[in-house]
Amino acid sequence: MKLGFYPGCSLEGASREYNESVMAIAEEMGIELVSIPDWNCCGATAAHNMDKELSLSLPARNLALAEEAGLTELVVPCAACYSRFCATQHELMHDENLHKKINGIIEKEYKGNLRILNVIQFIEEFIIDKLEDKMKFEFNKKVACYYGCLLVRPNKVLNFDRTEDPQTMDAVMKKLGADSIDWAFKTECCGAGFSVSFTEAVGRLSGQIIEDAEHRGAEAMIVACPMCHSNLDMRRPEINKYNKKKSDMPVIYITQAIGLALGIDRNKLGLQRHFVPVKLKDFKPYAKKTVVENPQKMEVE
Amino acid sequence: MARIGVFICHCGENISATVDCSKVAQVAATFPGVVHSVDYKYMCSDPGQTLVGNAIKEHNLTGVVVSACSPRMHEPTFRRACAEAGLNPYQCEMANLREHCSWVHERNEKTDDKAIDLVRMLVEKVKRNNALQPIKVPVTKTALVIGGGVAGIQAALDIANAGHKVIMVEREPSIGGHMSQLSETFPTLDCSQCILTPRMVEVAQNPNIKLYTYAEIESVEGFVGNFAVKIRKKAKSIDESKCNGCGLCTTKCPNKKNPNEFELGMAKRPAIYVPFPQAVPNIPVIDKTQCTYYKTGKCKICEKVCQANAIQFDQQDEIIEVLVGAIAICTGFDIKKTDFFPEYGYGKHKDIIDGLQFERLASASGPTNGEIRRPSDGQVPKKIVFVACAGSRDPAKGIEYCSKICCMYTAKHAILYKHKVHDGTAYIFYMDIRAAGKNYDEFTRRAIEEDDAKYIRGRVSKIYERDGKLIVVGADTLMGAQTVEIEADMVVVATAGVANQGAEKLAQILHVSYDQHKFFSEAHPKLKPVETNTAGIYLAGACQSPKDIPESVAAASGVAGKISCLFSNSELTREPLIAVVDRLAPPLYSSCTGCFMCQSVCPYNAIEREEIKDRNGNLVKQLAFINPGLCQGCGTCVAVCKSKSIDIEGYTNSQMYSEVDALLNF
Numbered sequence: 001m002k003l004g005f006y007p008g009c010s011l012e013g014a015s016r017e018y019n020e021s022v023m024a025i026a027e028e029m030g031i032e033l034v035s036i037p038d039w040n041c042c043g044a045t046a047a048h049n050m051d052k053e054l055s056l057s058l059p060a061r062n063l064a065l066a067e068e069a070g071l072t073e074l075v076v077p078c079a080a081c082y083s084r085f086c087a088t089q090h091e092l093m094h095d096e097n098l099h100k101k102i103n104g105i106i107e108k109e110y111k112g113n114l115r116i117l118n119v120i121q122f123i124e125e126f127i128i129d130k131l132e133d134k135m136k137f138e139f140n141k142k143v144a145c146y147y148g149c150l151l152v153r154p155n156k157v158l159n160f161d162r163t164e165d166p167q168t169m170d171a172v173m174k175k176l177g178a179d180s181i182d183w184a185f186k187t188e189c190c191g192a193g194f195s196v197s198f199t200e201a202v203g204r205l206s207g208q209i210i211e212d213a214e215h216r217g218a219e220a221m222i223v224a225c226p227m228c229h230s231n232l233d234m235r236r237p238e239i240n241k242y243n244k245k246k247s248d249m250p251v252i253y254i255t256q257a258i259g260l261a262l263g264i265d266r267n268k269l270g271l272q273r274h275f276v277p278v279k280l281k282d283f284k285p286y287a288k289k290t291v292v293e294n295p296q297k298m299e300v301e
Numbered sequence: 302m303a304r305i306g307v308f309i310c311h312c313g314e315n316i317s318a319t320v321d322c323s324k325v326a327q328v329a330a331t332f333p334g335v336v337h338s339v340d341y342k343y344m345c346s347d348p349g350q351t352l353v354g355n356a357i358k359e360h361n362l363t364g365v366v367v368s369a370c371s372p373r374m375h376e377p378t379f380r381r382a383c384a385e386a387g388l389n390p391y392q393c394e395m396a397n398l399r400e401h402c403s404w405v406h407e408r409n410e411k412t413d414d415k416a417i418d419l420v421r422m423l424v425e426k427v428k429r430n431n432a433l434q435p436i437k438v439p440v441t442k443t444a445l446v447i448g449g450g451v452a453g454i455q456a457a458l459d460i461a462n463a464g465h466k467v468i469m470v471e472r473e474p475s476i477g478g479h480m481s482q483l484s485e486t487f488p489t490l491d492c493s494q495c496i497l498t499p500r501m502v503e504v505a506q507n508p509n510i511k512l513y514t515y516a517e518i519e520s521v522e523g524f525v526g527n528f529a530v531k532i533r534k535k536a537k538s539i540d541e542s543k544c545n546g547c548g549l550c551t552t553k554c555p556n557k558k559n560p561n562e563f564e565l566g567m568a569k570r571p572a573i574y575v576p577f578p579q580a581v582p583n584i585p586v587i588d589k590t591q592c593t594y595y596k597t598g599k600c601k602i603c604e605k606v607c608q609a610n611a612i613q614f615d616q617q618d619e620i621i622e623v624l625v626g627a628i629a630i631c632t633g634f635d636i637k638k639t640d641f642f643p644e645y646g647y648g649k650h651k652d653i654i655d656g657l658q659f660e661r662l663a664s665a666s667g668p669t670n671g672e673i674r675r676p677s678d679g680q681v682p683k684k685i686v687f688v689a690c691a692g693s694r695d696p697a698k699g700i701e702y703c704s705k706i707c708c709m710y711t712a713k714h715a716i717l718y719k720h721k722v723h724d725g726t727a728y729i730f731y732m733d734i735r736a737a738g739k740n741y742d743e744f745t746r747r748a749i750e751e752d753d754a755k756y757i758r759g760r761v762s763k764i765y766e767r768d769g770k771l772i773v774v775g776a777d778t779l780m781g782a783q784t785v786e787i788e789a790d791m792v793v794v795a796t797a798g799v800a801n802q803g804a805e806k807l808a809q810i811l812h813v814s815y816d817q818h819k820f821f822s823e824a825h826p827k828l829k830p831v832e833t834n835t836a837g838i839y840l841a842g843a844c845q846s847p848k849d850i851p852e853s854v855a856a857a858s859g860v861a862g863k864i865s866c867l868f869s870n871s872e873l874t875r876e877p878l879i880a881v882v883d884r885l886a887p888p889l890y891s892s893c894t895g896c897f898m899c900q901s902v903c904p905y906n907a908i909e910r911e912e913i914k915d916r917n918g919n920l921v922k923q924l925a926f927i928n929p930g931l932c933q934g935c936g937t938c939v940a941v942c943k944s945k946s947i948d949i950e951g952y953t954n955s956q957m958y959s960e961v962d963a964l965l966n967f
Binding site for chain 2: 162163164165182183184212215
């Protein structure tokens, strides 16, 4: 099976491990991810604050290229890229004049037939059903699923999951055998764009997230966004400074969690690249559950 | 030969600034059949009306076209003026030169031409108008009051005290409504039960009122003055004539762990129960979904202990048919539950409660006997947060309107809390304090100044639980929108007031309109606030929109006044603008072929089958007959009639076609 793939800058740079883990699980599931030929920046960080046309043209060019390459589904693991792509699709599909204008700027015709999938939608659609057959270990840990801002908002544009209390990542983790906790900071701001420019703010915002998850007994935090990961993992010294205590709770991508359950080599999943070491071990070997014909009767016996 | 008078109104400058009125009058004078044509500054004024009346007498007019504003504005005025001058009022028509012409166009020749065309159309129509007589229908002087809350109680008592019969139908086992659940009432802090329960007893004792509790409206047919209503009296499994309300059955029932609806789930009740001690009537019902006997076929303890032999397990629902002349809808409202709010935990935190639950906690007869104790562990909360406008005024939640009562009851809650927990602190997050009403603002000031309620202007973005505390995260918009975090012991969410469950279904049974929020719609927001669009059906209280007690009571008395007015006549007069099937001489009798397509499309069930028989009683022909009492003149039957046998009086096909022909200058 072939699916379109847009890595974006993060997955080629600071979040290589995200890319590696997505590729690793796709390979395991027999899915080929094809990068958009000659892709460009999605404009996430700066463009939408500076110039509306630029902010729409950059993603539109990528989407048009993907269409030209004959792709029908596009997997966009980075939440920021995903957000920009969906916003562009939404705006252009709802404004004919703008659509024509942007097509003129990119000198391509973007039709809007492409389905844009974030990493969770990708997992839900192409991975989750095959997990039972391929799982080697249970992810038998207490985890806090952290969604951040871009994955589920704005609901009008993305139409994905519940905005205030999302559940999709929790469902995937439960499928892996994890105990995913109910906690309070699932969609709070991690400091995102301030990752480089204002690390103190990141320390405070991400600090509250880490603190609440750890307080409720989470052994790991599961994320699906390179920005969240950078802040929660790389800025741990600032976080610890704000919280005035040392936290060694690892932050891992949901694709890495799946990779671990599938028994994929840790280095292939890029786990060695994290700033906070991923010490999680003692995963329970997974035994496929046999279907019980009449569960009530079994209980009585 | 038609003798038509045309009267062009300037409407001050509303029409004359755009339309050359004297020119229109001159041209109209040349139309065939027009014998008199004038223009005047204010035709609706007393001299203007006299002008019309005098012209009718002087020129012996057979028809009048007043070219002025919309007929919705002044048609009754001019028809009355014509009738006073001896002309049949239905020979008077209005050409709308204001809304349809002067207000929407620039001053130029084309506008004048349009005005002339409008007048020409109506002149042609009025030539074909028939003299019509108003329809008289008898009135059944019994009122049906649906809902036994404070509005229904007030309406029923007022109508009964005016000497008319009242039938009250209440869905729950007791009347009293939400008001019976309240602790104290704003702005006087008098006890809700103390002022309500005597009125409830009055309803039960008034000889003019017949009360059906645990009953719902099954169907309503008919029209103003004559509604045939079917009431489903649900089986209480109790013989009401035998039960003396001793309550032994409720104390002996072994199945006592059912959620108590009256206490909003904060207490338990037996399967056979009276909703609350002051219930009217004081007769228990068996909850069949919970009763051990109905579930397993064994128990019957209540039957054994009942000394009056009042328990009837095999009792069936009863359909009661009544005839009433008017209907008052007083079905009240409901509030959103805390599970409506994902940001406040989808109702999963026990100590986040809604306003009505707080009322029960503060009530002397409530689950905590009036002590403020939180539901999770019974502790007295030392820090309590009230969240106003939860859901209300929030388009993202689909509720754009203000729920109106929350500002006041939240202030009351804060006062009551402080009166009961002296060392506690109450915080109130609010958007605006809307305290418009007699002594209302003074009351909220009292909460702030005397009872030290801490008002914070801002919304609460989220509430989460941590180590037994509820962390309330909000903004203080008067302090530079800075984030406020309060570690609260309990949170009371003033959730939006919404339409009562089943309102939509009831509206459809009654054929009355409702808005997008399922609140019943009044006929006019200002001038007909207690009427519905269906004649003879009125509404009062919070079924219309969220309302507080004084407003509901005032509206209910208004309804009672309206119904008493209606009942003061022995006959009702209705506009004769209804559909009729044509009649021809025998042997045709009518062009109606008896296909009865009209019967299947009539939304008012007004079309019946009429049998024409010869003098030997043999059936000659079947025709459609339109019941003049039921027909509302919508015209649907006219549209579907294949043989063109139906006409609406006042809007006949020939009248309509003549207007079109006049427009096309045929």
